[in-house]
Amino acid sequence: MVFVQVVEGLLRYGVGGRVTPRLRNRLRQVGLDLDRPLLPAYPVDQWKHCLHIIIEEVYPGMPREEAFGLLAAAHLEGYGRTLVGRALLRLLRLLGPRRTVHQMTQALRTSDNYTEVRLTQLGPTAYEMWMNSVLDAPGYAEALFVSFLRVSGAEEPRANIVREEDGGTVYLLTWKER
Secondary structure (H helix, E strand, O other), X not given: OEEHHHHHHHHHXXXXXXXXXXXXXXXXXXXXXXXXXXXXXXXXXXXXXXXXHHHHXXXXXXXXXXXXXXXXXHHHHHHOOOHHHHHHHHHHHHHHHHHHHHHHHHHHHOOEOOOOEEEEEEEOOEEEEEEOOOOOOOOHHHHHHHHHHHHOOOEEEEEEEEEEEOOEEEEEEEEEOX
């Protein structure tokens, strides 16, 4: 399940003014009604479907990877306007990039009840991170991780897929020391 603050962060704040009547209607058709109070949580498959609808409506004609990257950045910005998100982003700023990467498991767990993360430190500013999902949203997770690192004060943060494994994806997270 994906928790309400994720949905609220993206749809109320992240893409807020770009929620058209058509987008609102398409989301309603798949069970996410923005004209009613949001539910406490939404099934992850429903949420993934909503993400695809959102990029089609908010970033029409744009390549999927670019659209998902922009959506992820808007998502973190919008999430930062929720009660939980504000607290999390303040914490990340205090922690700095290295400790933020180590706390990413907790940060990601505030958004849903299924994400698992394992870290392997490769160097002072390089980590391999395994996450238990393979998203059909190219560029989304990478842009989200870059946004987390940027908020934490990382310079030139990067996140790239190293490989996909059965049941998970391995990312390389890097940045430059100040």
